[in-house]
Amino acid sequence: MLASAPPPPTREPAIHDLASRVRRLGPSCGPVRLVAVDGHAGSGKSTFALRLAEALGGAPVLRLDDIACHGELFGWTGRLLSQVIEPLGRGETAHYSPYDWRARRFGPPRALPPAPVIVLEGVGAGRRALRPYLALLLWMDLPREESWTRGRARDGEEQREFWDGWVPAENEHFAGDPSRPFADLLVRGRPEGYELLPGPSGAAGTDPSDHTR
Numbered sequence: 667m668l669a670s671a672p673p674p675p676t677r678e679p680a681i682h683d684l685a686s687r688v689r690r691l692g693p694s695c696g697p698v699r700l701v702a703v704d705g706h707a708g709s710g711k712s713t714f715a716l717r718l719a720e721a722l723g724g725a726p727v728l729r730l731d732d733i734a735c736h737g738e739l740f741g742w743t744g745r746l747l748s749q750v751i752e753p754l755g756r757g758e759t760a761h762y763s764p765y766d767w768r769a770r771r772f773g774p775p776r777a778l779p780p781a782p783v784i785v786l787e788g789v790g791a792g793r794r795a796l797r798p799y800l801a802l803l804l805w806m807d808l809p810r811e812e813s814w815t816r817g818r819a820r821d822g823e824e825q826r827e828f829w830d831g832w833v834p835a836e837n838e839h840f841a842g843d844p845s846r847p848f849a850d851l852l853v854r855g856r857p858e859g860y861e862l863l864p865g866p867s868g869a870a871g872t873d874p875s876d877h878t879r
Contacts, residue, residue: 708817
């Protein structure tokens, strides 16, 4: 997928309140507070994650677009665990090889040292295999069809074929491994910024299909 442009600096109250909350959390992955930002493709995850990272004083952002690849849109769990989660859990610097979506190959290793907070951003960031390592799970609460329409408009005609394959793959992933029912907070975009609402947090009786709304 194409990278989003960095957002402008923000003094948004909701994001700075969230940053304060994150700082009060205990570590969840070794010395790191790992905060996941999940949601449908095109829902605004990248922009929100970057703004939250800025409010946290420049926290590192790990984009799952760097971990996934054309052949493994959602089959990257083992690679993320071995290259990133396990080293961070030991308090060591992680090394992962970002994927180049245009060249269709992985690039040279990139270092990710342990930090007080690391923001993990991407579709599937709240999957069940990762939730034990998360300090907080955020869900960008935009319906899937609206998200996909925004994503297609963002990526343009050159990515049409990719999106034709992505939509069924995302549907299949969330059908079997939904994230929204386990979100601590729901993030909704507003004309003036963001609204943060309590999430389902994996409450008993939550309908896993609710994330499609």
